[in-house]
Amino acid sequence: xxxxxxxxxxxxxxxxxxxxxxxxxxxxxxxxxxxxxxxxxxxxxxxxxxxxxxxxxxxxxxxxxxxxxxxxxxxxxxxxxxxxxxxxxxxxxxxxxxxxxxxxxxxxxxxxxxxxxxxxxxxxxxxxxxxxxxxxxxxxxxxxxxxxxxxxxxxxxxxxxxxxxxxxxxxxxxxxxxxxxxxxxxxxxxxxxxxxxxxxxxxxxxxxxxxxxxxxxxxxxxxxxxxxxxxxxxxxxxxxxxxxxxxxxxxxxxxxxxxxxxxxxxxxxxxxxxxxxxxxxxxxxxxxxxxxxxxxxxxxxxxxxxxxxxxxxxxxxxxxxxxxxxxxxxxxxxxxxxxxxxxxxxxxxxx
Numbered sequence: 279x280x281x282x283x284x285x286x287x288x289x290x291x292x293x294x295x296x297x298x299x300x301x302x303x304x305x306x307x308x309x310x311x312x313x314x315x316x317x318x319x320x321x322x323x324x325x326x327x328x329x330x331x332x333x334x335x336x337x338x339x340x341x342x343x344x345x346x347x348x349x350x351x352x353x354x355x356x357x358x359x360x361x362x363x364x365x366x367x368x369x370x371x372x373x374x375x376x377x378x379x380x381x382x383x384x385x386x387x388x389x390x391x392x393x394x395x396x397x398x399x400x401x402x403x404x405x406x407x408x409x410x411x412x413x414x415x416x417x418x419x420x421x422x423x424x425x426x427x428x429x430x431x432x433x434x435x436x437x438x439x440x441x442x443x444x445x446x447x448x449x450x451x452x453x454x455x456x457x458x459x460x461x462x463x464x465x466x467x468x469x470x471x472x473x474x475x476x477x478x479x480x481x482x483x484x485x486x487x488x489x490x491x492x493x494x495x496x497x498x499x500x501x502x503x504x505x506x507x508x509x510x511x512x513x514x515x516x517x518x519x520x521x522x523x524x525x526x527x528x529x530x531x532x533x534x535x536x537x538x539x540x541x542x543x544x545x546x547x548x549x550x551x552x553x554x555x556x557x558x559x560x561x562x563x564x565x566x567x568x569x570x571x572x573x574x575x576x577x578x579x580x581x582x583x584x585x586x587x588x589x590x591x592x593x594x595x596x597x598x599x600x601x602x603x604x605x606x607x608x609x610x611x612x613x614x615x616x617x618x619x620x621x622x623x624x625x626x627x628x629x
Contacts, residue, residue: 280367280384280391282323288399290336292325293429294457301330306456308370308425309489321484322426323385324368334429340381340395341365341421342405344412346604350448351538351577352505353589354626355467356416357599358606361446362409365421366430367395370452371483373473374547375511381421383546402434406441416467420448428457435464444627452485453493458500466627468502470494474515475523495531503627507538507577510562512552521562525569533570534625539563541578556582573625593622 294306301316305325312320319326324335342364347356350363369382376382383390400408409417417438419431424447435445444466451470470493474480477487497504508524510516515524528535539562541554559576563586566574576586580603589599589611596619600608610618615628 280395282319282326282385285324285335285338285367285397286326286333288336288338288397289326289333290429292332292334294334294460295332297330301327303327303330303332305332306454307334307428308423308457309452309454309486309493310370311454320370320426322368322370322423324366324426335366335368335427336430336433337401338366338397338399339364339405340367340384340397342398342400342408344409344414346606347416348601348604348606350418350420350446350469351507351540351575351604352446352467352469353538353575353599353601354505354536354573354624354628355446355503356444356627356629357589357611358609359415360413361416361418362405362412362414363418363420363448364400364405364434365419365424366427367397367422368426369423369450370426371423371450371485373483375509375514375542375551376546377509377543378421379546382423402437405434406437406443409438409443410441414443416444416446418446418448418467423452424449425453425457428461432461432464439464450485451490451493451497453489453497455496458493458496458502462500462502466503468497468504470497470504470506472506472508472524472528475520475527476515479515491527494528498531498535505536505538507540508562509542510539510554510558511542511548512554512558514551516554516558516562518561518565521565522569525566525571528566529570533572535571536573536575537566537571538575538577539566540576543578554578559583560586589624591617591620591622591624593617594620596620598624
């Protein structure tokens, strides 16, 4: 495993916590709300109590690169633009199908740490300068769970705002109202994984379903741009009944909430699960559309899901954004965010 003691040098006094009894602290960064005694760590392994003070990750990255914003995935957030994506180490879940397990699980799992995620010391200003030099229009926290490193993200996002850059989280959505309020002045886009509509599945991953559902509600109420992703895994969450439950829930929040159904590939501790076929994604998308969702996308199978990679006007059915995989091939949405054919307002962050 990555030795937490070596990471402890890259820490700073946290802000998302309260004092508790006998020198303990109550962490507010995620819905676990860990009560952390002196010398102990939270479930994530990277937030710890040092003499009654919560120490949190600070001023390093374990991964950084420039991506298309569609890779996050966002389809209604600066389409066709570049985003500088950075991440640290650790997660508050332990999903057996994790697609970013080398960074997310390196704290707790020797199988992940053996790949030796490289830790690089970088300041917030250096990350923003890197984004600008690469022509990125946004910065995103990803690769591990960003909620557990929110203080560091805010430090970066404050610098990003000075440079007129947008900001985003790629998250499992296991948030608290406190952390969402804390992020709100500095965060623009929030991609949330809704992994299942079965609480027992979330218990297996180390969480509670309701907290994620509440986060989706609150993030939208706070004015963040939210897109939801479900990694559709055969035998795990691909039943017609569950896909309907997912679709109905999202439609109850807003029919304009973009939903991405993406294909699983065998990885980490679920290598025995088959890859998701295109037909399953198409069925999931059809269910979402029947439930009333206006913007349903299928991902991870470029060219195999028909028009489900594209954005289409829900009023006149004009093709607005044509995509192939992570690449925008054509974008007809106006600068005001409307359909050029009928004038329908298309929800999103377009400029």
